[in-house]
Amino acid sequence: MTSAVVVGASGGIGRALVAALAAGGAHDTVFALSRSASSPSAAPQPGPCVQSLPVDVTDEGSVAAAARRVGAAGPVGLVLVASGILHGPGVSPEKALKALDPAAMAAVxxxxAIGPALVAKQILPLMPRRGRSVFAALSARVGSIGDNRLGGWYAYRASKAALNQVLRTLAIETARTHPDLIVAGLHPGTVQTDLSRPFRPDPGPGLFSPEESAAHLLRVVDGLRIGDSGGVFAWDGQPIPP
Structure with missing residues (x-):
């Protein structure tokens, strides 16, 4: 068996993905990578096959160090990048152009966008050149240019659109080097996490728990075929327009 890697494993969806993969037993080791992995209280510990490692996706040296430790365990069959930022200190979705802040936009x-690209750069060499494997990253419907009808959220929309382009470009390159690798973006829907808390509706239809979201996303991943590589798919498996 191969190992699985979840980046952003201390977030709501990331933690649920780690737990689901550990319970599924399809991988020798599930590597849970996050900035808080060095804190025992924050690091995911849902099973004996889980190994938590620290990583900062904005620091290529940190990503490379984590990749070396992952690679020591053997080939990687699944990578799920669940890290992301929508709001935080100095960062908030813009309602209008006048609110655009270049430093905040660069951080987003x-x-x-750059973080998942660095993860791919460092971990792709650990993935098998033959046999089905998957590299996926959490995108968002608001990253779709064709589906943008409301405007606003300049930095977040642009970052997810850029991520989708990174994934599409990676799919084209890996079709030559790793012909059985599937690269995809995943839209988890609206999930009860810290990322969505200020912007989500009250609990009701269409709002998922992290565990429900993880189950949906892993079902989509299991159903992906090589012809899907480079696409972005919603939690229900439906493709999202570029």
Missing amino acids: MAVN
């Missing part, structure tokens, strides 16, 4: 791009 660094985590949401």
Whole structure:
């Protein structure tokens, strides 16, 4: 068996993905990578096959160090990048252009678009050149240019659109080097996490718990075929337009 890697494993969806993968037993080791992995109280510990490692996706040296430790366990069959930022200190979705802040926009791009690209750069060499494997990252419907009807959220929309382009470009390259690898973006829907808390509706239809979201996403991953590589798919498996 191969190992699985979840980046952003201390977040709501990431933690649930780690737990689901550990319970599924399809991987020798589930590597749970996050900035808080060095804190025992924050690191995911849902099973004996889980190994928590620290990583900062905005620091390539940190990503490379984590990749070396992952690689020591053997080939990687599944990578799920669940890290992301929508709001935080100095960062908030813009309602209008006048609210655009270049430093905040750069920070969002660094985590949401450049971070997954660095993860791919460092972990792709650990993935088998033959046999089905998957590299997926959490995207968002608001990253779709064709589906943008409301405007606003400049930095977040742009970062997810950039991520989708990174994934599409990676799919084209890996079709030559790793012909059985599937690369995809995943839209988890609206999930009860800290990321969505200020912007989500009250609990009701269409609002998922992290565990429900993880189950949906892993079902989508299991159903992906090589012809899907480079696409972005919603939690129900439906493709999202570029």
